[in-house]
Amino acid sequence: PPHLAKYAMSYVFVQAEFGLACPVSMTDAAARTLRKFGDPKLFGAYIDGLTSTDAETRYTGAMFMTETQAGTDIAMTETRAVPDGDGWRLSGKKWFTSNPDADVVLTLAKYPGGDDTTRGVGLFMLPKVLPDGTRNSYVIDRLKDKMGTRSMPSGEITLDGAYALQVGRLDHGFKQMAEMINTSRLSNAMRSAALMRRAVSESVEHARARVVFGKPLMEQPLMRNTILPLALEAEAALGLIFHSGDMLQKADAGDENAKSLIRVLTPIAKHYICKKARWVTGEAMEIRGGNGYIEDW
Ligand SMILES: Cc1cc2nc3c(=O)[nH]c(=O)nc-3n(C[C@H](O)[C@H](O)[C@H](O)COP(=O)(O)OP(=O)(O)OC[C@H]3O[C@@H](n4cnc5c(N)ncnc54)[C@H](O)[C@@H]3O)c2cc1C
Incomplete structure (x- = not known):
């Protein structure tokens, strides 16, 4: 495909x-x-x-x-x-x-x-x-x-x-191996974007259901303030992945501009998204409170 x-x-x-x-x-x-x-x-x-x-x-x-x-x-x-x-x-x-x-x-x-x-x-x-x-x-x-x-x-x-x-x-051994590494890098970035999405979904689900001080967490301004940046990072990561996938397709079809772009996009996506995923998932663990630190959860 x-x-x-x-x-x-x-x-x-x-x-x-x-x-x-x-x-x-x-x-x-x-x-x-x-x-x-x-x-x-x-x-x-x-x-x-x-x-x-x-x-x-x-x-x-x-x-x-x-x-x-x-x-x-x-x-x-x-x-x-x-x-x-x-x-x-x-x-x-x-x-x-x-x-x-x-x-x-x-x-x-x-x-x-x-x-x-x-x-x-x-x-x-x-x-x-x-x-x-x-x-x-x-x-x-x-x-x-x-x-x-x-x-x-x-x-x-x-x-x-x-x-x-x-x-x-x-x-040309290493140069050729770089093809495999780069395909894996983009995949790594995609997987980290997916982890972010899962973490945001879990956070929203939990914040809607958990009641503190008489209201769901989601209705507490500071919780909304916590979740919004996570959702933005997850959305941005998905945008970058889809754009990169599109550029890779065009590069494979011979588009020179796309070839240059995907060369730069691949390490940027891998570096930025994988690092952000650690922050987003860490925040999502805190949103679940003490349970966020327990293996079962
Ligand atoms: C989950 C996982 C799966 C893996 N799977 C595979 C696999 O299937 N096949 C495989 O071959 N390898 C695999 N690896 C290994 C991975 O590719 C290497 O760990 C990686 O290439 C880094 O090499 P290193 O561990 O020797 O770190 P080092 O090369 O010792 O680097 C240590 C640190 O220094 C930084 N650094 C390096 N050079 C510079 C520099 N010039 N300036 C500043 N900082 C620098 C690095 O970014 C890193 O943070 C896997 C690693 C993990 C964590």
Whole structure:
């Protein structure tokens, strides 16, 4: 579907279930990245799996990028890739991988002869299951004890000579991975906008029902003063997401102006909306009073 429709439907869904949206977004982003840069002969079947809606045959996607010393600074990547026939063998440790048991993983590794910048890091596709039906050689060392998004696991991985296929040009690895990161960033912003909407809806519902000093909270001027800015932020976030979805659609269709705009809109939306979501949801917790601090609520 068009990006705008995708974001609109996801925005509604995420208000009910947040964790699933991360693997769904990475699956979408992996298919997009493989389509854009991968050899269709090599990756056609994987793209079909990633875009399938059949529960029996569908694949999910993930990205193994972060290493202990290489988070923001990806040029510090230590995972090594060595050529092996038509493919590559990858060895190293990945420190933060969401949806770690995905079927199709995009990952970064240093290749022989590459320099010490991000140009020395290539993009590879790691299948969970090898063409002969056996499991690829990497293990999940442990799952992370995250503070949030707990319904979706994130893990630490050791790649032990894992089989992988090269995606696009080796020295464009990070540039190509940025396509997946940016698609995930916009999705993150959409999900945070949805969390804000849910928080505002809960706040309004509670303020209408809860009576203090003889009147519903909603009729108390200071409560209205508290809720209005939250509603404005939620509305503004939705506007920014829909505008960005529209620009991404136009950019994909070749509109140069939209291409420049989406480059700027993506980090702005991610930065602004995700930060605001923490404030809006924190305020919404206070609106529920003591219950706002209790897990059941
Ligand atoms: C819920 C969750 C899910 C994740 N899922 C994945 C995943 O699926 N795959 C994956 O690969 N990674 C994943 N990550 C990891 C994430 O991508 C990294 O944590 C992130 O890239 C930052 O790297 P770092 O933790 O090493 O922080 P660092 O690079 O050490 O940065 C620490 C802080 O310094 C700031 N900073 C960095 N450079 C500068 C600078 N030049 N000037 C000023 N400040 C700077 C950063 O913004 C950050 O606030 C996930 C993280 C979280 C929280």
